[in-house]
Amino acid sequence: QVQLQESGPGLVKPSETLSLTCTVSGGSVSSGNYFWSWIRQPPGKGLEWIAFIYYSGSTNYNPSLESRVALSLDTSKNQFSLRLSSVTAADTAVYYCARLSVGCSSTTCYRKFDYWGQGTLVTVSS
Amino acid sequence: QSALTQPASVSGSPGQSITISCTGTSSDVGGFNYVSWFQQHPGKAPKLIISDVSNRPSGVSNRFSGSKSGNTASLTISGLQAEDEAHYYCNSYTSTSTLEVFGGGTKLTVL
Numbered sequence: 634q635v636q637l638q639e640s641g642p643g644l645v646k647p648s649e650t651l652s653l654t655c656t657v658s659g660g661s662v663s664s665g666n667y668f669w670s671w672i673r674q675p676p677g678k679g680l681e682w683i684a685f686i687y688y689s690g691s692t693n694y695n696p697s698l699e700s701r702v703a704l705s706l707d708t709s710k711n712q713f714s715l716r717l718s719s720v721t722a723a724d725t726a727v728y729y730c731a732r733l734s735v736g737c738s739s740t741t742c743y744r745k746f747d748y749w750g751q752g753t754l755v756t757v758s759s
Numbered sequence: 760q761s762a763l764t765q766p767a768s769v770s771g772s773p774g775q776s777i778t779i780s781c782t783g784t785s786s787d788v789g790g791f792n793y794v795s796w797f798q799q800h801p802g803k804a805p806k807l808i809i810s811d812v813s814n815r816p817s818g819v820s821n822r823f824s825g826s827k828s829g830n831t832a833s834l835t836i837s838g839l840q841a842e843d844e845a846h847y848y849c850n851s852y853t854s855t856s857t858l859e860v861f862g863g864g865t866k867l868t869v870l
Contacts, residue, residue, distance in 0.1 A: 670859075679761050680797075680805065680848055682859035696856045729804055733859075744793040744852055745810035752804050 635660040637730050637750035645724075645757050651717040655730030655750060662711050663688045668733040669706070669713040670746065673726040681726075685733055686713055720757045727752040762860035763788065763849055770868040776837040779865045781849030782830060787860055789830035793852035796825055796834045799864075800845045809834060836867070844869045 641653035655669070662669055670685035684694040686704040694702050703716045717724060732748040764782040771777040781788065781796075788794055792812045797805035807816055809825035812832060822837045832851070836843055849862040 679863045680850070680861040682857070682861065693858055695858075741811070742792075743811050743814070745795050745807060746797075746805075746850065747807055747810070747816070749804040749806075 635732065635748045637732065637748055639728060639730050639750045639753040641753060641755070643754060643756060645720055645755060646759050647721055647757055648719055651720050651724065651728075651755055651757075652714065653728055653730075653753065653755070654712050654714045657711050657713075657732075660732070660748075661708075662706055662713055663708045666734060666736045668693075668735060669704075670731045670733050671704070671715045672729045672731055672746070672749075674729070674752070675723075675726040683715065683717075683728075722757050725755065725757045727754050761863035762853070762857065763851060763862035765847075765849060765862035765865045767863070768866045768868065770870055771836075771839045772870045773839050773841065775839050776835060777839060777867065779834045779836075779847055779849075779867070781832040781834070781851075781862050783832075783851055783853075783860070784830055786855055787851040787853035788827065788832050788849075790854060791852050792827070794825070794827060794832040795850045796823075796832075797848045797850065798843075798845050799848065805848060839869050841869050843867060 636658045645651045668685040671683040686692045701718045706713045729752045730750045731746045735744045794812045796809040799805045812827045813825040824835045846864045
């Protein structure tokens with residue numbers, strides 16, 4: 634059973650950099666067909682996709698956050714990480730890491746966020 | 760404002776059926792069969808209940824079903840149970856540079 638677990642500071646000061654790590658167990662971040670993702674949810678609001686990273690290290694970012702976001706992969710620790718710079722109160726949210734499974738069988742193709750971490754609340758405040 | 764439009768709330772009595780809509784465009788919902796639905800209880804992570812428009816992951820009740828017509832996807836829950844009370848979110852791949860979009864969420868109340 635694949636499990637994901639977020640870790641990192643729960644409080645970040647405005648203008649500083651938010652850093653979170655997701656540790657994957659029961660599966661490998663080096664496997665193909667998976668994009669390792671970050672998604673956030675401001676308190677009382679909906680979900681927003683932030684970015685994902687492939688096992689090769691290639692990344693895709695939400696254009697609304699692209700100038701402030703960076704993802705990295707540590708295959709030796711089976712982890713991937715998020716850095717979000719110049720944070721403001723608007724970045725206060727529960728941050729989830731998730732696995733996006735993508736592929737095709739002989740008859741159909743699939744694309745789904747099938748495993749999620751429990752989420753971690755990050756508050757931006759001085 | 761979310762990229763996909765969902766009703767803010769729906770309600771139904773135990774045993775009844777309800778349907779939640781998710782409206783997008785030809786660049787997302789209408790253009791691809793990559794629509795997912797998630798159930799989220801308070802304080803919990805979203806749980807995948809429907810993928811690729813109508814596929815139900817192993818372990819998900821067959822009371823949950825998905826469909827799509829044009830630019831609108833739908834989630835139907837039949838035989839409503841108290842445990843179904845939660846927020847529901849749709850998600851779609853998009854051919855725009857955003858790649859993945861979500862609906863604003865729908866609060867389901869079981870009366």
